[in-house]
Amino acid sequence: MKAYNVINTRLPRVDAMAKATGDARYAADLAMPNMLYGALLQSPLAHAKILNIDTTAAKKLPGVRDVVTAKEAGLVKYGVSPARYDEQVFCSDKVRYVGDEIAAVVAVDLETAMEAVSLIKVDYEELPVLLDIESATTEGAIAIHDDFPGNVGAEVHQEFGNFEEALKECDIVRTDRFVNKRQDGGFLEPQACLAHYDLSGNLTLWSSTQSVHYVQRSVSMVLGIPIGKVRVIKPYVGGGFGPKAAVNTMEIAASLMSRRTGKPVKMVFSREQVFLHSRARHQFFHELTTGVKKDGTIVALKNTCHLDGGAYSSFGIATIYYAGSLLGAPYKLPNMKYDGYRIYTNKPTCGAQRGHGGVAARAAWEQQLDIIAAELKMDPVEFRLKNIMKTGDVTCNDFNMSSLGMKECLEAVRDGSGWSKKKGKLPKGKGIGAACGFFVSGAGYPIYRSETFHSTATIRLTEDGGAVNLYTAAAEIGQGSDTILGQIAAEALGVTLDDVKVHSGDTDFGVDLGAYSSRQTLMSGHAAKAAAEDAKRQVLEALSEVLNVSPADLDIAKGVIVFKKGKPDFSRLRTAYAKEHRGWKDIPSEGELTFKEAARIAFLTRGVIIGNGAYKPGELGGKYKGAAVGTSPAYGCSAQVVEVTVDMETGKVTVDAMTDAHDCGFAINRTNVEGQMQGSLSMGLGEALFEEVRFDGKGRVVNASLGEYRIATALDMPNVRTIIVESDEPNGPFGAKEVGEGAIMPTIPAILNAVYDAVGVRINELPITSERLYAAMREKQKK
Amino acid sequence: MKKLMTLTVNDRAYEVAVAPNRTLTQLLRDDLNLLGTKEGCGVGDCGACTVIMDGKPVNSCLVLAVQADGSHIKTIEGVATSDGLHPVQQTFVEMGAIQCGFCTPGMVLSATSLLEKNPHPTEHEVRQALSGNLCRCTGYQKIVEAVQEASRRMKK
Numbered sequence: 001m002k003a004y005n006v007i008n009t010r011l012p013r014v015d016a017m018a019k020a021t022g023d024a025r026y027a028a029d030l031a032m033p034n035m036l037y038g039a040l041l042q043s044p045l046a047h048a049k050i051l052n053i054d055t056t057a058a059k060k061l062p063g064v065r066d067v068v069t070a071k072e073a074g075l076v077k078y079g080v081s082p083a084r085y086d087e088q089v090f091c092s093d094k095v096r097y098v099g100d101e102i103a104a105v106v107a108v109d110l111e112t113a114m115e116a117v118s119l120i121k122v123d124y125e126e127l128p129v130l131l132d133i134e135s136a137t138t139e140g141a142i143a144i145h146d147d148f149p150g151n152v153g154a155e156v157h158q159e160f161g162n163f164e165e166a167l168k169e170c171d172i173v174r175t176d177r178f179v180n181k182r183q184d185g186g187f188l189e190p191q192a193c194l195a196h197y198d199l200s201g202n203l204t205l206w207s208s209t210q211s212v213h214y215v216q217r218s219v220s221m222v223l224g225i226p227i228g229k230v231r232v233i234k235p236y237v238g239g240g241f242g243p244k245a246a247v248n249t250m251e252i253a254a255s256l257m258s259r260r261t262g263k264p265v266k267m268v269f270s271r272e273q274v275f276l277h278s279r280a281r282h283q284f285f286h287e288l289t290t291g292v293k294k295d296g297t298i299v300a301l302k303n304t305c306h307l308d309g310g311a312y313s314s315f316g317i318a319t320i321y322y323a324g325s326l327l328g329a330p331y332k333l334p335n336m337k338y339d340g341y342r343i344y345t346n347k348p349t350c351g352a353q354r355g356h357g358g359v360a361a362r363a364a365w366e367q368q369l370d371i372i373a374a375e376l377k378m379d380p381v382e383f384r385l386k387n388i389m390k391t392g393d394v395t396c397n398d399f400n401m402s403s404l405g406m407k408e409c410l411e412a413v414r415d416g417s418g419w420s421k422k423k424g425k426l427p428k429g430k431g432i433g434a435a436c437g438f439f440v441s442g443a444g445y446p447i448y449r450s451e452t453f454h455s456t457a458t459i460r461l462t463e464d465g466g467a468v469n470l471y472t473a474a475a476e477i478g479q480g481s482d483t484i485l486g487q488i489a490a491e492a493l494g495v496t497l498d499d500v501k502v503h504s505g506d507t508d509f510g511v512d513l514g515a516y517s518s519r520q521t522l523m524s525g526h527a528a529k530a531a532a533e534d535a536k537r538q539v540l541e542a543l544s545e546v547l548n549v550s551p552a553d554l555d556i557a558k559g560v561i562v563f564k565k566g567k568p569d570f571s572r573l574r575t576a577y578a579k580e581h582r583g584w585k586d587i588p589s590e591g592e593l594t595f596k597e598a599a600r601i602a603f604l605t606r607g608v609i610i611g612n613g614a615y616k617p618g619e620l621g622g623k624y625k626g627a628a629v630g631t632s633p634a635y636g637c638s639a640q641v642v643e644v645t646v647d648m649e650t651g652k653v654t655v656d657a658m659t660d661a662h663d664c665g666f667a668i669n670r671t672n673v674e675g676q677m678q679g680s681l682s683m684g685l686g687e688a689l690f691e692e693v694r695f696d697g698k699g700r701v702v703n704a705s706l707g708e709y710r711i712a713t714a715l716d717m718p719n720v721r722t723i724i725v726e727s728d729e730p731n732g733p734f735g736a737k738e739v740g741e742g743a744i745m746p747t748i749p750a751i752l753n754a755v756y757d758a759v760g761v762r763i764n765e766l767p768i769t770s771e772r773l774y775a776a777m778r779e780k781q782k783k
Numbered sequence: 784m785k786k787l788m789t790l791t792v793n794d795r796a797y798e799v800a801v802a803p804n805r806t807l808t809q810l811l812r813d814d815l816n817l818l819g820t821k822e823g824c825g826v827g828d829c830g831a832c833t834v835i836m837d838g839k840p841v842n843s844c845l846v847l848a849v850q851a852d853g854s855h856i857k858t859i860e861g862v863a864t865s866d867g868l869h870p871v872q873q874t875f876v877e878m879g880a881i882q883c884g885f886c887t888p889g890m891v892l893s894a895t896s897l898l899e900k901n902p903h904p905t906e907h908e909v910r911q912a913l914s915g916n917l918c919r920c921t922g923y924q925k926i927v928e929a930v931q932e933a934s935r936r937m938k939k
Contacts, residue, residue, distance in 0.1 A: 017868075021868070022859030023819070024884050025818065187883070188918070271828075478882040480882065671879035675921055678922035682922035706824050707828035712922070712923075714926070717910075717924070719927075720922065
């Protein structure tokens with residue numbers, strides 16, 4: 001393998017110092033002179049007609065500067081996919097969930113704004129509340145959206161191969177049902193924004209978002225501001241995991257009120273509002289039928305899925321496709337049939353969350369495969385290995401596994417966990433389970449149909465050559481993209497990470513679709529690499545002219561010029577540099593010609609050196625309807641082995657050990673790769689064992705707090721082992737691909753399979769609470 | 784009606800007038816502009832607003848500003864000294880214990896407070912001490928490792 005200087009290392013994150021010292025600024029930390037504070041009026045009812053909105057009293061309250069409703073905001077429909085624009089900034093005809101936004105107030109301080117919100121009088125006519133799929137799809141149920149009678153917001157029907165025919169050659173056919181629970185993103189930073197519409201008609205919006213690009217487009221479209229006058233900036237973001245990928249009402253409302261008042265407007269979600277905004281993981285109801293030959297060959301899968309979507313579509317139009325397509329690998333599967341239905345209900349809207357659309361399906365199937373392995377009397381790991389895909393395989397739904405270290409991952413966790421010594425040999429109450437999974441390395445297509453580049457990057461060298469500025473609109477949300485892109489640019493240019501200043505998350509810096517579908521390393525990485533190579537080429541060409549050395553005989557590494565065919569005399573160049581920078585402290589004096597001196601020559605002969613890079617995937621995937629969702633330039637994959645202890649008296653599950661292996665292609669930053677794996681494990685563990693957003697009979701979230709909605713704490717997590725498996729991904733920059741989301745895939749089923757190994761019961765409904773497991777154990781005893 | 788109060792924050796004395804319904808988080812962030820203290824929930828669930836009050840870590844969102852009258856507070860801004868980062872901050876930086884960074888200030892303060900009381904904690908004791916500080920990014924693995932490494936370095 002080629003030797004690298006900056007990538008494949010454990011360099012600290014570029015933002016670590018700012019974050020360790022409290023210097024890092026997040027949206028809620030921002031302030032401007034004369035800033036006003038906004039607050040939202042959200043519906044207390046899950047489904048009701050709006051008869052009248054009276055804002056008189058609110059407007060009269062001293063300190064209130066503006067009150068806006070649909071009358072002021074307009075009725076422009078927006079959403080994530082143009083195929084399902086079903087949201088409005090403020091409700092005009094009716095409200096569709098508890099939390100639906102009706103109005104906003106802006107005032108001199110937050111207390112006044114909130115008091116004014118309480119003074120807005122809304123007359124409602126209550127409508128039947130549809131809180132689950134059954135009631136929403138009952139014959140004659142009221143339509144939550146007029147355009148969708150029957151409340152099926154989206155449906156997908158796909159078949160690859162021939163499922164029914166294939167079943168005829170199967171010796172074992174099993175059908176199982178599985179259901180997860182609605183999850184919350186659980187990021188620590190509630191969404192916040194600051195909008196400033198200036199006197200020249202330019203809007204600057206700072207927001208806690210995963211995609212400045214989509215927010216820019218949405219705000220521009222909804223408010224009718226030319227897109228060139230809308231700049232969206234992402235300060236540091238305190239986690240996103242999916243729910244921050246789409247525009248939110250607050251961002252549009254703050255922009256609108258800033259335009260109307262001429263003052264900066266700041267708005268911040270409370271933790272309860274985070275739960276109401278949601279846009280997190282759906283509840284999926286899967287029914288899977290799998291057919292297998294007696295030699296253990298997997299032949300066919302039928303997957304029927306109903307998604308409880310909540311009130312609007314958001315990313316759900318993609319989720320419904322992923323819930324089917326992401327079972328196409330990592331096992332050879334020639335026949336796959338999928339029927340998906342996303343149902344509107346009167347609850348907060350679901351969207352994308354880590355492992356978008358595929359996590360529940362993966363949990364369901366990996367548990368079923370374990371059951372089948374037992375019926376075959378095969379070791380579950382051997383059964384998986386028998387069917388495993390390898391590099392170069394193409395799935396029945398046309399996903400090209402251009403690199404796939406799935407076998408290596410599974411073998412790594414088998415050997416790393418001591419599987420063969422433990423499986424079937426642990427005492428009662430202790431169990432071990434394994435599972436696999438894979439995920440896209442960036443969505444192959446943008447959310448709106450377009451030929452756009454998915455990522456652009458620009459490198460600007462400072463005129464003294466002392467710094468490399470990388471400009472990208474990519475979104476550092478905690479996953480480490482600033483560091484990764486900085487490392488990629490530094491490696492490609494031949495300098496150190498310290499030489500690179502990463503400027504990111506700003507629509508003024510270019511186009512980047514943002515941090516979702518695990519796309520930043522591969523896609524933004526390609527753009528950063530191309531931009532750095534472009535800058536390098538210009539520097540070397542300039543140097544070549546001055547030194548009369550062919551550019552082909554020059555290179556840059558570790559910040560110095562590499563002369564492949566002997567060092568020429570560059571003393572004239574050095575003297576000139578020293579003269580220009582008389583009195584400076586860092587004038588090069590060593591035996592090597594530095595990048596700094598070369599970059600200076602390039603500036604003197606060419607002007608400011610700008611390197612440009614842009615990336616979009618080539619032609620990908622199949623031609624069938626929905627082929628766009630799930631096709632990706634590359635796929636990451638992972639395997640996990642989990643060990644648990646079940647308290648036989650109470651049904652409480654304790655996770656004792658987790659061994660995880662992930663194929664991330666070539667690892668750009670090994671510490672970051674492990675960090676993504678470890679974070680995935682904790683989110684998966686939480687979903688498996690305790691996370692569930694619960695509602696009362698009127699559609700109100702009853703546990704909208706981080707106390708009652710429990711995410712994993714340091715005490716819930718075992719000391720985990722993470723193994724990086726590297727492959728060389730031909731479609732990735734330096735061979736890199738995703739790790740951010742794929743690593744969550746095997747966690748839940750590995751826990752489920754370990755619980756079965758411990759106590760002999762299968763749990764088909766998450767979370768695996770003590771009550772649920774205890775009841776299942778009792779049920780089994782009765783039999 | 785605002786109340787006049789005094790407190791010491793990061794070894795600096797302040798005299799401020801605060802309304803009785805203001806929390807210590809709000810006092811630190813809005814009045815003293817110490818924005819390193821984060822608010823993640825406002826009700827004491829997440830620990831992002833952790834500060835050290837008279838030697839003990841507290842959720843500053845659960846402390847009324849006036850309750851801090853006369854007290855000594857340390858926020859994340861007061862952890863590093865002119866000699867550089869605190870060993871906990873240093874190991875957090877070096878060992879990848881930071882991702883989004885929103886929990887980091889509270890996490891660092893809980894960790895430094897633990898090491899002051901218990902310089903050589905076991906892994907379980909570290910997890911126990913940090914269990915009131917939620918983190919959604921890291922799975923806590925590298926945070927626990929960083930605290931243990933800081934403990935080793937402080938021994939020397």
